[in-house]
Amino acid sequence: MKEVELLxxxxxxxxxxxxxxxxxxAVYVGGRNYSLxxxxxxxxxxxxxxxxxxxxxxNKKIYVTVNIVFHDEDIIGLETYLKELDQxxxxxxxxxDLVAIETAKKLKVKYEIHLSTQASVMNQYxxxxxxxxxxHRIVLGxxxxxxxxxxxxxxTNLDLExxxxxxxxTSFSGRCVLSxxxxxxxxxxxxCAQVCRFTFETEENxxxxxxxxxxxxxxxxxMIEVGVNSFKVEGRMRGIYYIATVIGTYRKLIDKxxxxxxxxxxxxxxxxxxxxxxxxxxxxxxxxKLPSVKEQYFLGRQELSNQDFLGIVLEYDETTxxxxxxxxxxxxxxxxxxxxxxxxxxxxxxxxxxxNEFMNNIEIANxxxxxxxxxxxxxxxxxxxxxIKVFDKESYL
Amino acid sequence: xxxxxxLLVKEKMKNKxxxxxxxxxxxxxxxxxxxxxxxxxxKGYSVGYLNEFSLEEIKEANSYLLLNRLLDTTSIKQLxxxxxxxxxxxxxxxxxxxxxxxxxxxLKTELILYQQHFNxxxxxxxxQLNYFDSIVISSDITIxxxxxxxxxxxxxxxxYTFGLMPAMYSRRHLLTHYQQHFNLKENKxxxxxxxxxxxxxxxxxxxxxxxxYSKPYYNAININHDNIxxxxxxxxxxxxxxxxxxxxxxxxxxxxxxxxxxxxxHTKTIYRVKGN
Numbered sequence: 005m006k007e008v009e010l011l012x013x014x015x016x017x018x019x020x021x022x023x024x025x026x027x028x029x030a031v032y033v034g035g036r037n038y039s040l041x042x043x044x045x046x047x048x049x050x051x052x053x054x055x056x057x058x059x060x061x062x063n064k065k066i067y068v069t070v071n072i073v074f075h076d077e078d079i080i081g082l083e084t085y086l087k088e089l090d091q092x093x094x095x096x097x098x099x100x101d102l103v104a105i106e107t108a109k110k111l112k113v114k115y116e117i118h119l120s121t122q123a124s125v126m127n128q129y130x131x132x133x134x135x136x137x138x139x140h141r142i143v144l145g146x147x148x149x150x151x152x153x154x155x156x157x158x159x160t161n162l163d164l165e166x167x168x169x170x171x172x173x174t175s176f177s178g179r180c181v182l183s184x185x186x187x188x189x190x191x192x193x194x195x196c197a198q199v200c201r202f203t204f205e206t207e208e209n210x211x212x213x214x215x216x217x218x219x220x221x222x223x224x225x226x227m228i229e230v231g232v233n234s235f236k237v238e239g240r241m242r243g244i245y246y247i248a249t250v251i252g253t254y255r256k257l258i259d260k261x262x263x264x265x266x267x268x269x270x271x272x273x274x275x276x277x278x279x280x281x282x283x284x285x286x287x288x289x290x291x292x293k294l295p296s297v298k299e300q301y302f303l304g305r306q307e308l309s310n311q312d313f314l315g316i317v318l319e320y321d322e323t324t325x326x327x328x329x330x331x332x333x334x335x336x337x338x339x340x341x342x343x344x345x346x347x348x349x350x351x352x353x354x355x356x357x358x359x360n361e362f363m364n365n366i367e368i369a370n371x372x373x374x375x376x377x378x379x380x381x382x383x384x385x386x387x388x389x390x391x392i393k394v395f396d397k398e399s400y401l
Numbered sequence: 402x403x404x405x406x407x408l409l410v411k412e413k414m415k416n417k418x419x420x421x422x423x424x425x426x427x428x429x430x431x432x433x434x435x436x437x438x439x440x441x442x443x444k445g446y447s448v449g450y451l452n453e454f455s456l457e458e459i460k461e462a463n464s465y466l467l468l469n470r471l472l473d474t475t476s477i478k479q480l481x482x483x484x485x486x487x488x489x490x491x492x493x494x495x496x497x498x499x500x501x502x503x504x505x506x507x508l509k510t511e512l513i514l515y516q517q518h519f520n521x522x523x524x525x526x527x528x529q530l531n532y533f534d535s536i537v538i539s540s541d542i543t544i545x546x547x548x549x550x551x552x553x554x555x556x557x558x559x560x561y562t563f564g565l566m567p568a569m570y571s572r573r574h575l576l577t578h579y580q581q582h583f584n585l586k587e588n589k590x591x592x593x594x595x596x597x598x599x600x601x602x603x604x605x606x607x608x609x610x611x612x613x614y615s616k617p618y619y620n621a622i623n624i625n626h627d628n629i630x631x632x633x634x635x636x637x638x639x640x641x642x643x644x645x646x647x648x649x650x651x652x653x654x655x656x657x658x659x660x661x662x663x664x665x666x667h668t669k670t671i672y673r674v675k676g677n
Contacts, residue, residue: 042672046644070674076522076546102528127477129498129505133532136501145471147572155474176471179570181518184670185615186598192518192541195672200569203596209583210596213575290572297578348427 009234010258011067011165012251015241016045019054020066022244025387026346027255030065031055032098032186034240037071037085038078041240042194053092065095069118073178073192074101082109083107090114098143100178101273109138116140121167122192126152128159131321135160146172146218147290150230157231164231168220169250169278170238172289174200174213174300203303211302216294219286221275224254227291245313245332248389251279252346273400278393283310312391314341315369315376320384326359326377327384335392336368343380345388352393353380410538411435411652418651419465419493419559423535424453425458427641434648438463440493440525440633445483446470449567449605449612450637451589456488464488469495469515470609477502477676486510491534493559500532513537513559513631517567523550532558535630540619544666547624557630563647563657564635565614566664568602576604579603590638603638622651623674 011377012028014020023031033055034046047055052068059066068089072078082104089097099105100120109116119125119134124145131142141163144153148166157164173180182199189195201214220227224235235258237250253274260266279286287299315329333340337355344350359377360366369376378390382389420430421440428439439461444453446468459466466489468475475497491511492499500512515537520526524528526536537559538547576591591604593613601616612635622632633650636644643659650657 073519074464074522074525075542076549079522079524101522101525103522106524121481123497124471125498127472127496127498129477129501130472130496131498132501133497147473152474174573174575175569180568181519182569182595182602182613184541184665185568185602186595186600186669188668190541190670190672191671193672195670199595205596206591206593208585211579213579213581215573219676247619274626295573295624297581300573300575300578300582302579302582334657356549388430395478 007229008232008258009065009165010251010254011236011239011241012247012249013170014055015041015094015239016047016049016053016399017058019244019247021058022387023247023251024062024064024250024364026248026288028064028251029096030067030234032067032069032240034069035089036086038082038104040069040071040192040194040196044071044241047235049088049092052094053090056092056094061091066121067096067098067118067379068094069120070097070104071097071122072101072194073122074103075193078193079103083111084252086111086113096141102137103326105137105139108363118165120146120177121145124176124178125156128156131160131162134144135162141165141234143167145176147176149206150226152289153227153232154230163233165234165236166220166227166232167218167238168224168227168235169218169254169286170242171284172215172238174215190316201301209303215289216299216301217282217286218282218289218293219275219278220288221254221271221278223288223291224257225266229259229283243313244316245310245389245391246281248344248387250278252344255276255346267401269400270397273395273397276395280312281310285288301372302401312394313389314339314392315390317343317345317384317386317388317390318375320388322383324379325381326379329378329390331369331371331374331376334368335368335390340393341390342393343382343388343390345382345385347385348382348388350397351382352396353382410654414652414654417629417632420648421467421564421633421635421637421643422454423637423639424641425452425454427644428461431643431648434645435652436648438465438631439463440467440488441469442469445609446472446476446480448570448607448610449614450607451605453607455483456483460486463490465491465493465511465513467493467515468492468499469517469570471570472496472498481506481508484508493537497532511535515559517541517561517570521546523553526550526558527553527555527582530554535559537561539631540621540664541670542665543669544624547666548626551626551628554628557628559631559633560621560624560629561619562624562632562634563638563651563661564619564633565603565616566619567612568615569613570610571578571613572610574606575613576606605637615664617660617662618657619664620657621663621666622657
């Protein structure tokens with residue numbers, strides 16, 4: 005089986021670290037400027053330098069989004085920024101605007117140029133256009149079908165990156181300015197207000213037209229076979245629990261495909277984990293067919309945040325067998341919890357004792373980010389996570 | 402003397418108008434009013450229009466085809482069979498792949514790039530002009546930005562100057578899905594209003610996807626510049642009488658009689674919310 009890349013979003017340094025620890029081969033991040041997530045925390049140049057050093061120390065790669073659609077005023081500083089990224093030593097920029105592509109080429113930067121999904125490439129001729137411009141990799145439009153991907157690979161032999169998981173635009177990427185019209189926030193310069201999730205009124209009804217999320221778990225093997233090189237997860241605004249769960253799940257899945265050990269039961273288990281994690285349904289969308297009425301939400305949907313994430317392990321003392329945990333959601337004595345992490349098999353346990361920071365017994369952990377201690381014979385490591393027990397893998401096998 | 406000048410200006414204006422055809426039966430009347438160059442949404446390759454036209458239906462010498470779809474692998478290969486460049490003056494296209502496929506087949510025709518929400522800066526436009534004969538400047542930028550681009554672009558450019566403004570293009574059948582979900586009668590056109598902003602839109606769907614247009618009609622017809630190649634007029638959903646009235650007003654430089662707005666010509670968009 006071919007080596008493929010698992011590419012994770014990283015909205016800040018903590019998320020980057022989690023993504024890489026949980027199995028991403030590469031991460032993509034946004035700088036403070038020129039990134040389509042203008043309202044995310046994003047990375048300063050110093051942050052980028054540290055992120056780059058950390059990522060490369062693990063022999064992994066880091067890509068930086070320069071993916072806005074530039075207005076003339078935005079170009080000021082672009083050349084300097086692209087040079088600075090070169091000095092920092094990033095591995096690629098992700099961009100779609102010709103001004104960024106041509107400026108990077110003019111500067112003879114060492115990093116690669118990856119074409120953003122904003123370009124919505126779905127055919128080999130558009131791919132050829134960009135290949136001749138000097139683009140090294142194309143992030144295909146999410147609307148590309150299996151047949152489109154296969155043909156583009158065969159005809160261009162370009163490095164191909166496909167989104168496999170996460171939120172989707174209802175429109176073709178970049179082809180929507182509803183946000184500009186309804187909120188004056190420029191969708192193509194990082195200000196998208198996700199108006200497709202707003203309520204619209206017609207003569208008959210109220211409705212929204214947002215898409216369910218993308219989830220290509222059932223098709224990863226076929227995607228590898230047709231030549232996809234990089235599997236990309238959406239979500240630079242998502243938290244560490246989401247990143248750990250999604251990246252950790254896809255890591256296991258891809259490794260099992262590579263080892264030829266993936267079972268149908270495990271695939272269903274992974275699907276259930278991912279669907280619950282985002283609190284949104286997810287479907288394969290365009291890979292195997294055109295989306296139907298079932299791939300959209302229409303109205304009355306509240307976006308509730310997932311409360312399964314109970315805490316993150318900060319330390320584990322092998323002598324006392326006590327884990328130091330930072331709380332993230334309410335939990336109490338008697339809860340059945342599940343620990344998961346990048347280097348361990350998940351395990352369940354009932355919480356019999358919880359200690360506060362003064363090592364006094366407590367019944368509940370109900371303060372955000374409070375430090376608690378839990379005794380467990382299973383060895384844990386920093387950055388392992390504790391969640392409420394929901395799915396039991398054994399029941400899927 | 403003044404009358405002569407007016408006639409010259411009117412003649413010049415006529416030649417700069419690229420008029421989108423909504424009904425083949427309107428063409429003769431529009432020609433009588435002075436329209437000389439037509440843009441036909443090309444059947445199988447356009448979205449957001451109620452009528453599309455095959456090459457067999459197009460009899461006008463001064464015709465351009467509009468191909469505003471993003472094309473998948475099958476469709477772009479089919480294009481070579483469906484296209485006869487001897488019958489038209491040029492193509493107005495969204496998908497950059499059309500440049501490459503025409504090159505591969507050694508087909509030469511005038512090629513205008515029209516990506517509604519891209520081509521928002523001078524440098525990008527000048528780079529694109531290495532491949533395309535002209536570019537339609539995005540309507541998502543201000544009048545000052547448009548004028549700066551027109552002043553410095555290395556070839557004449559096109560401008561969308563009248564019509565409903567495309568605000569979203571989706572491959573999904575959004576109206577069919579909406580009607581299926583609520584068990585409503587099939588309709589390929591839907592008026593809708595965003596509940597908070599009260600902004601009105603109209604959506605049109607065909608086999609290849611859905612386009613949502615902002616209402617009312619956009620009006621940038623008064624932008625004049627020597628570096629304009631074409632002013633695109635898109636009278637979508639207007640009746641013949643309304644279109645004739647529109648053409649008369651435009652060519653006689655009179656105020657339009659239908660409700661219009663000026664989009665982002667005088668409104669700069671933002672992208673960072675407070676605190677970021």
